[in-house]
Amino acid sequence: MILSERLKKIFSAQKPKTKFVAYFVGCHPTYEKSLDIIKASIDNGTSIVEIGYSTSEASAEGPIIKAAQDRVIANKSSLKDVINLAKEVRDYNKDVGIILMGYISNLFMFPIPNFIEEIKKVDIDGVLVVDAPHELKEENTLRENLKKNDIAFIKLVAPTTPNERLKKICDMGSGYIYCLNYSGTTGVKSVDLSQVKKMVEKIKNYTNLPVCSGFGVKTPQNAKEIASTGVEGVIVGTAFVDYIEKNLDDTNLSKNLGKNIKEFTNILN
Amino acid sequence: MILSERLKKIFSAQKPKTKFVAYFVGCHPTYEKSLDIIKASIDNGTSIVEIGYSTSEASAEGPIIKAAQDRVIANKSSLKDVINLAKEVRDYNKDVGIILMGYISNLFMFPIPNFIEEIKKVDIDGVLVVDAPHELKEENTLRENLKKNDIAFIKLVAPTTPNERLKKICDMGSGYIYCLNYSGTTGVKSVDLSQVKKMVEKIKNYTNLPVCSGFGVKTPQNAKEIASTGVEGVIVGTAFVDYIEKNLDDTNLSKNLGKNIKEFTNILN
Amino acid sequence: MSTEKIKNSLKNGPDELGYYGEGEKARGGFASGETLMPILKNLQDAFEDAIKDKSFIDKFHYYCKHWINRPSPLYFAENLTKKIGGAKIYFKSEHLNHTGSHKVTNCLFQTLLALRMNKKRVLVESGAGAHFSAAAATCSKFSLPILGVMGNTDIRKVNSNIIKAKHYGAKLEAVDGSLKEAITHVLKMWTNDPDSYYLCGSAVATAPFPRIVQYAQSIIGKEIREQCLKHENKLPNEIHACLGGGSNSIGAFHEFLDDKEVKLVGVEGKTSAALSKGTIGIMQGMKTYMIQSKDGSVAEQTKDLPSGINYFSVGPQHSYLKDIGRAEYTFATDDEILDTYKLVARTEGICSALEPMAAVCETIKRAKGKPKDYIIVTSLCGRGEKDLDVIEKLRGSDFE
Amino acid sequence: MSTEKIKNSLKNGPDELGYYGEGEKARGGFASGETLMPILKNLQDAFEDAIKDKSFIDKFHYYCKHWINRPSPLYFAENLTKKIGGAKIYFKSEHLNHTGSHKVTNCLFQTLLALRMNKKRVLVESGAGAHFSAAAATCSKFSLPILGVMGNTDIRKVNSNIIKAKHYGAKLEAVDGSLKEAITHVLKMWTNDPDSYYLCGSAVATAPFPRIVQYAQSIIGKEIREQCLKHENKLPNEIHACLGGGSNSIGAFHEFLDDKEVKLVGVEGKTSAALSKGTIGIMQGMKTYMIQSKDGSVAEQTKDLPSGINYFSVGPQHSYLKDIGRAEYTFATDDEILDTYKLVARTEGICSALEPMAAVCETIKRAKGKPKDYIIVTSLCGRGEKDLDVIEKLRGSDFE
Numbered sequence A, B: 001m002i003l004s005e006r007l008k009k010i011f012s013a014q015k016p017k018t019k020f021v022a023y024f025v026g027c028h029p030t031y032e033k034s035l036d037i038i039k040a041s042i043d044n045g046t047s048i049v050e051i052g053y054s055t056s057e058a059s060a061e062g063p064i065i066k067a068a069q070d071r072v073i074a075n076k077s078s079l080k081d082v083i084n085l086a087k088e089v090r091d092y093n094k095d096v097g098i099i100l101m102g103y104i105s106n107l108f109m110f111p112i113p114n115f116i117e118e119i120k121k122v123d124i125d126g127v128l129v130v131d132a133p134h135e136l137k138e139e140n141t142l143r144e145n146l147k148k149n150d151i152a153f154i155k156l157v158a159p160t161t162p163n164e165r166l167k168k169i170c171d172m173g174s175g176y177i178y179c180l181n182y183s184g185t186t187g188v189k190s191v192d193l194s195q196v197k198k199m200v201e202k203i204k205n206y207t208n209l210p211v212c213s214g215f216g217v218k219t220p221q222n223a224k225e226i227a228s229t230g231v232e233g234v235i236v237g238t239a240f241v242d243y244i245e246k247n248l249d250d251t252n253l254s255k256n257l258g259k260n261i262k263e264f265t266n267i268l269n
Numbered sequence C, D: 001m002s003t004e005k006i007k008n009s010l011k012n013g014p015d016e017l018g019y020y021g022e023g024e025k026a027r028g029g030f031a032s033g034e035t036l037m038p039i040l041k042n043l044q045d046a047f048e049d050a051i052k053d054k055s056f057i058d059k060f061h062y063y064c065k066h067w068i069n070r071p072s073p074l075y076f077a078e079n080l081t082k083k084i085g086g087a088k089i090y091f092k093s094e095h096l097n098h099t100g101s102h103k104v105t106n107c108l109f110q111t112l113l114a115l116r117m118n119k120k121r122v123l124v125e126s127g128a129g130a131h132f133s134a135a136a137a138t139c140s141k142f143s144l145p146i147l148g149v150m151g152n153t154d155i156r157k158v159n160s161n162i163i164k165a166k167h168y169g170a171k172l173e174a175v176d177g178s179l180k181e182a183i184t185h186v187l188k189m190w191t192n193d194p195d196s197y198y199l200c201g202s203a204v205a206t207a208p209f210p211r212i213v214q215y216a217q218s219i220i221g222k223e224i225r226e227q228c229l230k231h232e233n234k235l236p237n238e239i240h241a242c243l244g245g246g247s248n249s250i251g252a253f254h255e256f257l258d259d260k261e262v263k264l265v266g267v268e269g270k271t272s273a274a275l276s277k278g279t280i281g282i283m284q285g286m287k288t289y290m291i292q293s294k295d296g297s298v299a300e301q302t303k304d305l306p307s308g309i310n311y312f313s314v315g316p317q318h319s320y321l322k323d324i325g326r327a328e329y330t331f332a333t334d335d336e337i338l339d340t341y342k343l344v345a346r347t348e349g350i351c352s353a354l355e356p357m358a359a360v361c362e363t364i365k366r367a368k369g370k371p372k373d374y375i376i377v378t379s380l381c382g383r384g385e386k387d388l389d390v391i392e393k394l395r396g397s398d399f400e
């Protein structure tokens, strides 16, 4: 079940052949620049944007995304700000998929019912919570509430996930399945293509949901290779966050990053 | 029993009223200067010279005498050198009492029979060993051998010595009894005159040997006060060693120290 | 150690999902990324399996006795008792364990578990370095490579523990910050190498760690019961322990959870007093009290002097025990802790770690005016060598 | 502890004059200045009286157990045994005593004796600072002021022990040199204040100290006997211990002096190997082997790395045991000691003091090729915290 009508539409479209999913740390490096960057990303063919909200003890972030999140935290940009940002993105574009991605801590403190209410208003398509496995009570609450509100709940599967558990997760997820290309934190390892291929096949045994795969995709060439494994979408995050961190003073940052993104979306078209 | 004929003669002489006993570290600061100093001391009225031989772990020496002994050790002047020195002193003067004073370590290694033989030859009057109480086997050997050779064995008594022990020590000693003016190492405390007086009286209850008292006698005035307690001799050491250490570069060292000694012998005359 | 569950006992441990308590009040859980989830489940199964294996438990007890030197003595602090003038004060002398703190018991237990699971490498976090050096000693003894993570703030404070750990053959990775940052970082390292064994040093983080660490450390309370009965023919009236994550305290408390007449008191550092001043949140794998920003985005920087208790959060079982009123929690300031360090050194001739002095601060307050047969047992969970430099810097060595 | 003398037993202690053996072969004695002689006699009497007083001995044993945490475990060094491939190696774990070495047992005994004699102040010397910090802890526990003397060379090496001692309330006087100079200096201080109690830290110096220290430390050997019989159903084949002055070694050996089948082996440092390379002399109150100049004027400057065994002389009872062939003595070099430190850290997870590693050097040599049921017990008489800085300086902390 995809749940979000918009995500359904995105994944059922013929073109691009493989959807491009871009991850950004919300409000990074500032609210305004972040908005410009996401807009540029959309303008350059991104199908879905995953907007991350920040937590100090995030446990799946490699050093690059951690540095970006630390900057956001230092700027005191909160989940509320990220939701505002998402609203402006939605106002700018009605077709792009918008996913909020982060940790359970912020949602729990929001708290969850208010969070759902807010993102419903903003017309967000899905939510991904890194540290909320289905064993967690808060995950159950969140999942139930999202479902009631027709918002997708993107679940992750990892190379460590055994088959039975994989099936369970596939059954619980909606929107798409986020397939981790390796066991590890963001941006630190390279992808073993044959492994990913096997995993995608396995996932597809259990679900009709689209599969998007992420972690370790650094270049358009990487993205193309991943696309060949049969996934519906390819996710890139660290590469863009790294670019932003290294070009903070570039007055044409969003435009230049857009060109960069274009190379990915071109190759996946 | 005084044993040494010379000591007997010294103590039976009318003048000086109280005998002056000077302690020097043998070979301090050098062999030659040490000889000059002792000669000057004799020339200025000293009745008995106690010549110390040095040991690195001497346990009754205050910091001043320790520094002097360390210098002697650094110069590699041994007990043999001190005996030679004593020989030259004897050659210079036949009337002065000469006592060798130090620790059992050097005598034990000499070893004791050879030591006795050597000092007999040199016509030394007595020996005082700081760390050889009568409980020590080597003390017994030494005492026996000295007696056989008519050399005095000067024994120490301390304020801590109880009566019974005092009596025993007085019985074992010869030459004179060395009465410690206080419990402690050389040159670090001042004398409590009434204490000394009581102690001297006690000693005289047990023995007819002359009593010489030492430790803490710094000035001629001190010496005069001590003399008033009824002792036959007053011993001064640290004050002279200190003078030597402080005037190492004085080319007239022995002469000037002699003047200093003269003040003591004058007041005791 | 029986693993049978008694109905309504507080000693039953968490449920299958790692929760202490039910519904809204449930504390703990598995708040972990998917990569680690199967590993954690596997660990949970392996743990449950191991504690049913008598030969495994026998082995644990053998090395507890022969290598760690357990039981640690229950020491009557005669002079302190006299000085305070009230309750009879006992110290549970965990500082006399091999490696110098309570941490080693947990290290031993989990190292044996890691071996049983055929693990080839151990990861640890550490605050005061007590856990790092204890784990390094244990891994040396059982021939497992080990890598530790510590915050730079702590590395500066407790350097001797780090030298020791390295002598035992451990490697160290330094991160900015203190214990909190070390835990987050080691969880990432584990995510990158899920085949390694994460030897968690306190009763914190995602399930099943709070339970595993509680199980291993509960030997402290079992010994207290036996020793106190022997010395005093009755149970203690109160048990006090300091809390960083809460392993020595849960270790001391657990045996007595169903003995309602025994008061249990935990003491945190002032700036990290999650149980006194925190709010319920979910970070570092667990739902528990913590010192966090209102929006849950930031675990606050705490700054208590004793590195081992300078932790923004606390093990979930303690949160549960606080909620149901079974244990009380309070805190002590750096100054109180340093004063108490001096007092204990000068009265009992014990150079303690700073952490347990937080507990003794409270012991002193509570002992005053109590009857002479009122018994307080306080966990002296570490010795002071690691803290000497810091104390000298702050107070001099002469305390004058 | 019975004080009855058995005919021809080597355990009878010295004669009234403090001698072990007779005539020319007698070792020990009172080579002291007169000021101290009555004090020493008084101490000798007080000691003899105290050990006949059951309540005194009971008190000693009470605090041994509850404060020091005796008995120290007899630890089977499984991994080292395997690695060496020969005799079964046990460590007598004195490093697990409160304060971290064997020294504390002697401190406890003598502090109780000082209290019994109504002494108001304690003086100590120290080499490795282990005795200083142990004595300071004990004096803090029993409310006696204490002043320690240490050589500057050692103060630099083992600074953590000094900080600890000061935290316990002790004062320190520094002298140039090392243990030798500290002993000479403290004897002078005692001479200046003979009412104070000199708490001698090893089985050295004038009578009655070698006997008093041997008496207190003999608990080590008594425990070894009991523990070895329990573990192995027989006595050890060999007992090894390092020697500075020789307190831990005589403590370990004494119980077995009449069990001729038990080999006793003492190990000194290379430059301070009085029993292997020294001559009989009389210094620092005793007649014994020592490294001295030919003319007896100078105790040689030794320069072994482990401060606690860097001592030019040795307790007289060891000299006697060497002369009659009851014990063997050898030495180890600094390099061997450091290598063995690393080996023990890496195999057994024990961070040892450097001193006992001298003994383990010999243990390793002798264990090789021995049958598997051949038992060697080695005294692990101290833990390593005090040596970490020195080891780091010489070998780094990574040992790479």
Ligand SMILES: Cc1ncc(COP(=O)(O)O)c(C=O)c1O
Residues within 6 Å of the ligand: C101, C102, C103, C127, C128, C129, C130, C131, C201, C202, C203, C242, C243, C244, C245, C246, C247, C248, C249, C307, C308, C309, C353, C355, C356, C381, C382, C383
């Ligand atoms: C000596 C000591 N005590 C207490 C603690 C706190 O840990 P816990 O709360 O897990 O007992 C530590 C942690 O490093 C420690 O080293």
Ligand SMILES: Cc1ncc(COP(=O)(O)O)c(C=O)c1O
Residues within 6 Å of the ligand: D101, D102, D103, D127, D128, D129, D130, D131, D201, D202, D203, D242, D243, D244, D245, D246, D247, D248, D249, D307, D308, D309, D353, D355, D356, D381, D382, D383
């Ligand atoms: C750990 C340790 N072992 C051994 C010794 C040597 O002393 P003894 O020969 O008296 O046992 C010392 C002395 O300081 C020490 O600290």
